[in-house]
Amino acid sequence: MAQKDDRKRLGKKHRQAKTRPKKGRAPRVAPTTGAVDPRKRKVLATKKAAAAKAKLVSKRSPEFETKKTLRPAQSTRPTDGIVGRQTPRSSNVAGRENIGADDWREAESIAAQLSTVTESAEAQELPLIAVCGRPNVGKSTLFNRLTGSRRSIVGDEPGITRDRIYGEIEWAGRDARIVDTGGVVPDDEALIPSEIFRQAQVALEEADSIVMVVDGRTELASPDMELARLLLRGGKPVFLAVNKMDTEAMQSQAENFRRLGFRNVLAISAEHGSGIGDLLDEVFASLPPEEVDEEPTEVMLTAADEMAEDEDGPQPVRKLRTHGDYVQKETKIAIIGRPNVGKSTLLNALTGTDRAIVSPIAGTTRDAVDEVVERGGHSFRFVDTAGIRRKGKTKLMAEKLSVVMARKHLEAADVSLLVIDAVEGVTALDANIGGYAHESGRSVIIVVNKWDLMTTARTDGKPPADIKIYEQQVRDALKYLEYAPLLFISASEGMNIESVFKKVELVSRERRKRVTTGQMNRFLEKVDFQKASVPMAKRIRIYYMTQAAVAPPTFVLFTDKDVKMHFSFERFLANQIRDNFGFIGSPIWFKIKARNKKKKED
Numbered sequence: 001m002a003q004k005d006d007r008k009r010l011g012k013k014h015r016q017a018k019t020r021p022k023k024g025r026a027p028r029v030a031p032t033t034g035a036v037d038p039r040k041r042k043v044l045a046t047k048k049a050a051a052a053k054a055k056l057v058s059k060r061s062p063e064f065e066t067k068k069t070l071r072p073a074q075s076t077r078p079t080d081g082i083v084g085r086q087t088p089r090s091s092n093v094a095g096r097e098n099i100g101a102d103d104w105r106e107a108e109s110i111a112a113q114l115s116t117v118t119e120s121a122e123a124q125e126l127p128l129i130a131v132c133g134r135p136n137v138g139k140s141t142l143f144n145r146l147t148g149s150r151r152s153i154v155g156d157e158p159g160i161t162r163d164r165i166y167g168e169i170e171w172a173g174r175d176a177r178i179v180d181t182g183g184v185v186p187d188d189e190a191l192i193p194s195e196i197f198r199q200a201q202v203a204l205e206e207a208d209s210i211v212m213v214v215d216g217r218t219e220l221a222s223p224d225m226e227l228a229r230l231l232l233r234g235g236k237p238v239f240l241a242v243n244k245m246d247t248e249a250m251q252s253q254a255e256n257f258r259r260l261g262f263r264n265v266l267a268i269s270a271e272h273g274s275g276i277g278d279l280l281d282e283v284f285a286s287l288p289p290e291e292v293d294e295e296p297t298e299v300m301l302t303a304a305d306e307m308a309e310d311e312d313g314p315q316p317v318r319k320l321r322t323h324g325d326y327v328q329k330e331t332k333i334a335i336i337g338r339p340n341v342g343k344s345t346l347l348n349a350l351t352g353t354d355r356a357i358v359s360p361i362a363g364t365t366r367d368a369v370d371e372v373v374e375r376g377g378h379s380f381r382f383v384d385t386a387g388i389r390r391k392g393k394t395k396l397m398a399e400k401l402s403v404v405m406a407r408k409h410l411e412a413a414d415v416s417l418l419v420i421d422a423v424e425g426v427t428a429l430d431a432n433i434g435g436y437a438h439e440s441g442r443s444v445i446i447v448v449n450k451w452d453l454m455t456t457a458r459t460d461g462k463p464p465a466d467i468k469i470y471e472q473q474v475r476d477a478l479k480y481l482e483y484a485p486l487l488f489i490s491a492s493e494g495m496n497i498e499s500v501f502k503k504v505e506l507v508s509r510e511r512r513k514r515v516t517t518g519q520m521n522r523f524l525e526k527v528d529f530q531k532a533s534v535p536m537a538k539r540i541r542i543y544y545m546t547q548a549a550v551a552p553p554t555f556v557l558f559t560d561k562d563v564k565m566h567f568s569f570e571r572f573l574a575n576q577i578r579d580n581f582g583f584i585g586s587p588i589w590f591k592i593k594a595r596n597k598k599k600k601e602d
Helices: 002-012 039-057 062-067 100-112 121-125 139-147 191-206 222-234 248-260 276-286 303-312 343-351 397-411 428-439 469-475 497-510 516-526 567-581 596-602
Strands: 126-134 165-171 174-182 208-215 236-243 264-267 320-321 325-327 328-339 369-375 379-385 415-421 444-450 487-489 544-551 553-560 590-596
Touching: 039 415, 062 264, 062 516, 121 174, 126 139, 126 191, 139 165, 139 174, 139 236, 139 276, 139 497, 139 590, 165 276, 191 222, 208 276, 222 236, 222 248, 222 328, 236 276, 236 444, 236 469, 248 264, 264 276, 320 369, 328 397, 328 428, 328 516, 343 369, 343 379, 343 415, 343 497, 379 497, 415 497, 428 444, 444 469, 444 497, 487 497, 516 544, 567 590
Parallel strands: 126 174, 126 208, 208 236, 236 264, 328 379, 328 415, 415 444, 444 487, 553 590
Antiparallel strands: 165 174, 320 325, 369 379, 544 553
């Protein structure tokens, strides 16, 4: 009986061999401070502190440790994780490596003062002034001062400017162009410094007059002397601007820089504007004389000429409407996307030049680079923007500024080219960037770049990708951009580049299409609104609708209730409008006006 009671007391679980407790000593566990003898607590605490300190000591080489990136303990990333959701404010200093929310607010306030105005197409014939010098001497500050804008990003950290940035300047009734170049280090053979030097050489060859900027507060460095030798050999008018001479007592120090061999040495302060007038007087005096257009001689038309002019009629002018008629001079296209997807390569392929620096290093482009292409009697201005990254991935203040400015240039454009890496496919970051273009009302063209790496140049041994299956995958990932055309290209190989121009022209034309009120009302009579899956509380009755604006097309709906349109009904109505009128590549906006709203208010 006792055996039965013991077996019963052990329980069913302990009668099984697998779960029966093992004999022997219990496993040894590290003692806690409170579980030991009070006389040994101090010794144990000392050992714990020594062990924690040992963990902090690096077991790697010093070379490896210098490459490590410090990250904050807590992420300050917003819900969507992308830069630019907040409204910009104002200021203009850069150069720290914190990733806090305060730095992003500061970057957005600085970006609010920066300009997205680009050089006009008519300015190509004006004389050119080039601003050059080694890194961090104040070239971009001088460029912004001369152009009267905040076009170039300015910061304390050296090497912010990389590509050429063009602007316009007016002095004493005469106009000229000016170009800001990156910091030149002639002897540096690294990829990005050598590309910056190559871009600067292009600007120096184009220039009619050159302004070399040096830092008056520091001693002459070897890059200053190397650049001075190159400029003296060029044979063009060169002016040495000794910058950061903020007080009159410091201006006498500018004479120490005459040993560089320049005749024209001027002390200036780009930040405060002192000495700028004297510099411009001498620079404009060295430019080629301005060509005066001769007045056309009057020619009397004969009767036959007048009859021929009446038969032919006036030549049509490209007029496109928003709220009124105007002559469209150019279409502005922003190239957007993640870093290192081929945006700069695409710009070079579209323009047929080496306008932008291209490298495998992500984040090479910082300032937006623009170039005008004349094609078929129409001007296309392509703007290469910096790669948009998540906040947690952006470290320097200059990178933060470039990301915020990329969003500003997108909002200033007419059409956006959303570039996607074909090898990596559509990521969550691509979807968020496309959402920016969609919400801002820009027309969108999805460009799948590096398609050759998925077909002819594939190296992983897999068969070439099926374009139809890949397109369906892109459409599934970007369902809100179902109206956007999709192109497969290879910018590095020049494959299918011609189709980009055709789609841009089509989308820009569709973006400004106008539909009459009569056409819209006849369209409403044919639409079966019962097919729209909308809750009863959100159902509205549309009496009539009209197009209020273009670019993007905006329609005003006169309804029976003043309620917010349900998203499914909005999508249904937009799809019906596209099926009947097109609007390829452009988002469609709606505004509701209730008929009985005024009566209730009275």
